């Protein structure tokens with residue numbers, strides 16, 4: 001099943017599903033916001049791959065004055081986001097990241113949680129360049145996602161850890177086997193060092209992994 005069709009099919013179960021399948025989900029959201037620069041006060045924010053709006057909601061809570069542009073290729077997901085946050089604070093863009101066009105130098109923050117690993121590394125690199133253009137000076141790209149470790153042995157250990165955490169949290173092994181099929185079909189993790197390097201090559205003044213637990217990590221890049 002294509003990624004778009006998959007997410008359209010899980011709109012109603014998504015919030016329960018993601019907490020089961022990614023036990024570190026609350027930690028990632030915490031780190032995504034906790035490590036933002038203290039002086040950041042964006043008036044315009046983008047949420048790339050907003051899903052059912054959990055990150056949009058956290059952005060609205062953190063920056064209540066900000067207008068948030070919610071991007072997702074799955075229209076059902078955008079509809080869920082509109083139920084979670086008062087839509088008068090939101091713009092909605094139904095688009096694949098590869099086709100996404102936004103105004104240059106408009107946004108103080110571009111945020112993304114668990115979405116960019118659905119495109120290839122070349123597509124990610126092109127997206128990083130576009131994000132750089134959309135950000136105003138001083139703006140931040142904050143992304144939490146799956147990343148490959150520096151070598152394959154460590155990456156495999158991290159995948160094993162993921163399985164242990166999921167099963168320890170009580171997921172039925174059959175459901176985990178299904179989820180692993182989804183991972184193998186849809187997930188394309190970039191090496192975290194490559195991702196930071198793409199940010200620097202795009203022009204960001206800094207790019208750092210600010211949090212990591214197993215496969216999942218948070219990278220913040222800031223435009224000068």
Ligand SMILES: C[S@@+](CC[C@H](N)C(=O)[O-])C[C@H]1O[C@@H](n2cnc3c(N)ncnc32)[C@H](O)[C@@H]1O
Nearest residue numbers: 007049050051072073074077096097113115118
């Ligand atoms: C795992 S969900 C994450 C949703 C939300 N960010 C969260 O933290 O719960 C991934 C979301 O990204 C969207 N997505 C995946 N690939 C995409 C692409 N290439 N272009 C636009 N949206 C995409 C999916 O439709 C889905 O809603």
